[in-house]
Amino acid sequence: MSTVLTQRMIELQGLTKRYGDTLAVDDLTFDITPGCVTGFLGPNGAGKTTTMRMILGLDAPTRGTALVDGKSYRDHRFPLHEIGALLDAKALHGGRRAFDHLLCLAQSNGIGRRRVTTVLEQVGLADVARKRAGTFSLGMGQRLGIAGALLGDPAVLMFDEPVNGLDPEGIVWIRTLLRQLASEGRTVFVSSHLMTEMAMTADRLIVVGRGKLIADATVDEFTSQGEHWIAVQSSNPAALAAILTDAGATVQKVDDSQQVRGLKPIEIGDLALGAGIAIYGLTEQRATLEEVFFGLTGDSVEYHGMLGSQNGQAA
Amino acid sequence: MSIADTAHTTPARTERLAVTNHAVPTQSALRAALVSEWTKLRSVRSTVWALILTSAFTIGLGTLFCWAYLNRRERRGDSIRSLLFDPTARSLNGVVLAQLAVGVLGVLVMSSEYTTGMIRTSLAAVPNRTVFLAAKTIVLGMVSLVVGMVSVFVAFFVGQAVLDRDGLGTSLSATGVLRAVLGAGLYLTLIALFGLALGTIVRRTPGAIAALFGIVLILPLIAQAFPEPWDVRIGRLAPFNAGQAMFSVRYDPDLLTPTQGIFVFLAWIVASYLVAMVMLSRRDA
Numbered sequence: 086m087s088t089v090l091t092q093r094m095i096e097l098q099g100l101t102k103r104y105g106d107t108l109a110v111d112d113l114t115f116d117i118t119p120g121c122v123t124g125f126l127g128p129n130g131a132g133k134t135t136t137m138r139m140i141l142g143l144d145a146p147t148r149g150t151a152l153v154d155g156k157s158y159r160d161h162r163f164p165l166h167e168i169g170a171l172l173d174a175k176a177l178h179g180g181r182r183a184f185d186h187l188l189c190l191a192q193s194n195g196i197g198r199r200r201v202t203t204v205l206e207q208v209g210l211a212d213v214a215r216k217r218a219g220t221f222s223l224g225m226g227q228r229l230g231i232a233g234a235l236l237g238d239p240a241v242l243m244f245d246e247p248v249n250g251l252d253p254e255g256i257v258w259i260r261t262l263l264r265q266l267a268s269e270g271r272t273v274f275v276s277s278h279l280m281t282e283m284a285m286t287a288d289r290l291i292v293v294g295r296g297k298l299i300a301d302a303t304v305d306e307f308t309s310q311g312e313h314w315i316a317v318q319s320s321n322p323a324a325l326a327a328i329l330t331d332a333g334a335t336v337q338k339v340d341d342s343q344q345v346r347g348l349k350p351i352e353i354g355d356l357a358l359g360a361g362i363a364i365y366g367l368t369e370q371r372a373t374l375e376e377v378f379f380g381l382t383g384d385s386v387e388y389h390g391m392l393g394s395q396n397g398q399a400a
Numbered sequence: 401m402s403i404a405d406t407a408h409t410t411p412a413r414t415e416r417l418a419v420t421n422h423a424v425p426t427q428s429a430l431r432a433a434l435v436s437e438w439t440k441l442r443s444v445r446s447t448v449w450a451l452i453l454t455s456a457f458t459i460g461l462g463t464l465f466c467w468a469y470l471n472r473r474e475r476r477g478d479s480i481r482s483l484l485f486d487p488t489a490r491s492l493n494g495v496v497l498a499q500l501a502v503g504v505l506g507v508l509v510m511s512s513e514y515t516t517g518m519i520r521t522s523l524a525a526v527p528n529r530t531v532f533l534a535a536k537t538i539v540l541g542m543v544s545l546v547v548g549m550v551s552v553f554v555a556f557f558v559g560q561a562v563l564d565r566d567g568l569g570t571s572l573s574a575t576g577v578l579r580a581v582l583g584a585g586l587y588l589t590l591i592a593l594f595g596l597a598l599g600t601i602v603r604r605t606p607g608a609i610a611a612l613f614g615i616v617l618i619l620p621l622i623a624q625a626f627p628e629p630w631d632v633r634i635g636r637l638a639p640f641n642a643g644q645a646m647f648s649v650r651y652d653p654d655l656l657t658p659t660q661g662i663f664v665f666l667a668w669i670v671a672s673y674l675v676a677m678v679m680l681s682r683r684d685a
Contacts, residue, residue, distance in 0.1 A: 142527045143520055144684040159527040163432070166424045170524055176517040178444060185443035193436035193525045195425030233521065 094118055094272050095140055095168075095241060099149035102135050102296075109135045111296035112149070117274045119240065122267045124287030124304075125276035128382055132296035133276040134172065137245050141170055153241060165194040168241040169234030174226040179219020183210060183229055186218050191236050204232040224255040231262070241272040248282055260286050280378040294382040307377060314344045317353060318366035325362050332356055342366065433526050433535035441509065441539055450505035451543070454498045454588065455551040461494030462555035466562040486650040487570045488577050491559020492552060492584045495647065499591045499640070502544050503612045506595025509540050511605040519685050529680045533600065537673075540592055548588030552647075556581045576649040579658060583646030586662070590669050591616070594639065597672035601679055616640050639668045 095117040102110040110132040117123045125133050138144040140151045142158035150157065154167045161167055177186050187201045205211045208228040213221070218229060227247065234242055244263070248256045263286050267273045277283050283290060283304075290307055292300040300307070319325045322343055326336040334347040345353060350367050357364050372380075425432070441447050469490055513519040526532045560569035572578050595612050602608035616639055623635030635641055636656050645652075645661025656664060 138520075138684070141520075141524045143523055145682075161527060162429045163424050164527055165525055172520060172524075173517060176520040178440075178512060178516045178518045180444045180446070181440075182443065185439060189436045189439040189443070190521065190525050192439055193433050193522075195427050195432045 094154070095243075095274060096152040096155075097136070097140075097149070098152075100136065100139060100146050100151050101148040102132070102139060102144060103147040108296050110139070110146075113293070113296075113298055114149075115291055115298065115301055117241075117272055118289075119272040120267060120270050121288040122263050122273045122275060122286050124283035124290045125274060125293070126280060126283050126290055126378065127276075127278065127293040127299075129278050131278075131293045131382075133278075133293060134245055135296075136293075137170070137172055137243055137274075137276065140243065141168075141172070163194040163237070165190065165196065165237030165239060167237070167239055168243060169237060169239040170243040170245075171227070171230040171234045171247060172243075172245040174223065174230040177218050177226075177229070179217060181218055182215055183218050183221070184214040186229065187233055187236065190233050194237055196236055200236060200238075204235045207235060208232045223250045224252060227251060227255065227259075231259075239271075242266055242274070244273075244275045246276055246278070248277070248279075256282075280375045281373075292378065292381055299381050308371060312372045312376075314346045314370055315348070315350055315353060316342045316366065316368050316370055317345050317364065318342045319357060320363040320365070324360060325357055328356050328360050328362075329353065344370075429526070429528060429531045430535060433531050434538060436526070437535045437539040441543060444512070446508055446512070447505060447543075450501050450508070451547050453501035454505070454544075454547055455554075457498035457501055458492075458494040458548075458551035458588070459555045459558060461497055462491045462559045463494075463562060465493040466491050466559040469563070469568075470566055484650060485568070486648055487560060487563050487568055488556065488580045488649040489644075489647060490563070491556050492581065492647050494555055495552070495584050495588060495643075496640075498551065498588060499616060499643075500613065502548065502588050502592045503595035503616065504609055505544070506540060506592035506597075507599040507605060507608040507612060509536055509596050510599035511603060511608050514603040515605055523685050530677065533673075533677060533680055536596060537593060540596055541589055544592035545585065545589040548592075549582075549585035552581050552584040552588070570649075574649075576658075580647045580649045583643075583658060583662070587643040587646050587665070590665060591639075591643075594669055594672055597669070597676040600676035601672070637664055639665055642668070 097113050097115055100110055100113040101108065113132075113136060125136070127133055135144060136151075139146050140153065140158065153161065153164070158164060158168075181189075184201060184205065187204065188198065191197065191201050202211070202214075205214050208231055210225065210228055210232060213225065218226065221229060231244075231247070234244070244259075247259050247263075251259065263273055263275060267288070275283075275286065287304060289303050290300065291298070316339075317325065318341065322338065326338075326343060329336050329345055329348060332348060332352070334345050334353075337344045337346075348356075350369060354364060354367060466487075469485075513522055523529070523532065526535070556572075560571070563569040570577055572581070594615075595608070598611045598615075599605075599608045602611055619638040620635055620641050623638055623641075624631050626634055632654050636645070636654060641654075642656055642661045642664040645655040645658055646665065648655060648658070651657075655661065
């Protein structure tokens with residue numbers, strides 16, 4: 086067996102989807118590269134699921150293209166070998182046994198029975214393989230969906246909100262799995278509306294709002310974009326504020342400390358020492374990813390502040 | 401079983417560390433899809449029930465119709481109606497109800513994909529819509545052909561055995577009889593495919609079943625509302641009447657000839673498939 090790492094990825098070019106008057110996805114252009122977890126982040130209704138459905142060829146784009154491994158999804162003869170996806174854990178026939186559900190998927194792509202057993206063990210469902218999928222809990226359904234995505238041992242994996250509704254144990258399981266799949270050199274593309282969740286799993290973040298691309302950066306780049314200040318507690322806040330302002334900083338009083346922007350900690354310490362002011366606390370602080378996220382998507386949240394006045398409800 | 405029984409906190413290892421450029425199977429997409437659709441069809445309970453009902457209606461009702469005829473007044477004496485008696489068609493009369501069971505099976509083969517959400521998983525696995533519909537058609541067609549043919553032949557032989565108690569039965573070697581029995585089996589097969597096409601077009605089970613029953617049962621009744629001779633001219637083009645021409649032996653002036661019947665019925669199937677294919681390709685899943 087060769088171990089050639091092929092550069093399989095997802096390429097979006099001007100991808101657009103219009104439903105009536107609404108642009109669900111608006112001119113998205115980005116590539117998803119192998120070997121890392123790419124988070125696809127945005128508020129509910131930002132067009133994440135629609136984008137993924139277009140990548141899978143389920144919905145036809147109004148404009149633009151989505152390519153998987155250089156080809157349009159519908160042109161893949163056996164796509165499960167290229168890309169495994171879980172968009173919705175409930176997208177199955179509840180009357181079918183878990184094993185049969187996976188078997189019919191496997192057979193449609195020329196995959197053997199043994200692989201079905203392997204993936205069932207891999208996701209921890211081997212014991213319930215003979216149960217009808219409709220009797221599964223949400224977490225078990227999610228695992229079954231992931232087993233389906235792993236069937237073809239694909240280089241690209243795509244998951245839509247995989248931790249939604251899972252218990253803490255399930256969440257940890259998914260996180261570990263995503264990291265592991267990426268460490269095997271696979272392309273992992275995962276959507277979420279939870280910034281904190283993405284911060285824990287993703288290396289790179291693609292942020293969308295109202296169907297538009299808002300940001301495309303690594304998690305580190307992302308956090309460094311955020312606000313950065315120094316929280317200071319001292320024996321004489323009023324005097325210190327005057328000195329620091331003279332030195333060019335802006336000072337803001339928050340609770341029992343002061344937020345100082347524009348000076349380094351060492352400069353603040355030296356200035357306080359010169360004025361005979363005791364420093365009790367001096368900590369660097371930056372905005373959390375969540376705050377950066379809200380800053381970026383604040384304008385794009387579809388339904389904020391319109392409760393009751395519209396029939397639409399973000400879901 | 402609770403999730404705790406099956407949950408591992410760490411995912412099990414995959415066999416490899418690097419993603420390999422493994423070979424994609426060389427078989428054709430249709431061949432793989434056929435195997436897959438066969439698994440799908442046999443792994444849900446509704447299939448078994450629909451096929452049992454198809455068989456039971458064909459054989460049970462056919463036998464009942466024949467037995468009931470023995471006690472009919474019209475066959476005593478030489479009335480015109482007794483001269484027109486068609487023992488083959490009589491024994492195949494259960495098809496009237498059996499077509500609904502096998503037609504519903506056809507509907508479910510596609511509509512259950514949509515109502516359960518399985519369609520999104522299915523089309524992600526088989527992105528070529530033509531291959532997808534063709535695989536379902538072939539598998540459903542083969543299964544209903546086998547069940548339909550076996551049922552109509554059993555119904556014919558049992559029915560003739562009942563009618564023979566009064567010497568009214570016929571045999572397969574009589575003119576047109578084998579053609580009529582085969583026609584009935586073919587009719588059941590094609591009704592299943594008609595249901596599949598309707599399920600693809602309508603996508604919801606109740607709507608598709610209503611469409612199926614409406615076209616198969618109600619259309620001939622509506623045609624009767626037309627003034628003569630249009631009631632007959634239009635009525636005989638309805639799928640069920642065209643199908644009846646396929647499984648009648650005795651000439652009925654109100655029906656098409658058997659050859660015309662099969663072509664008119666096939667035209668219905670082809671038309672429904674054209675619409676189904678266009679909709680399946682164009683609409684978002």
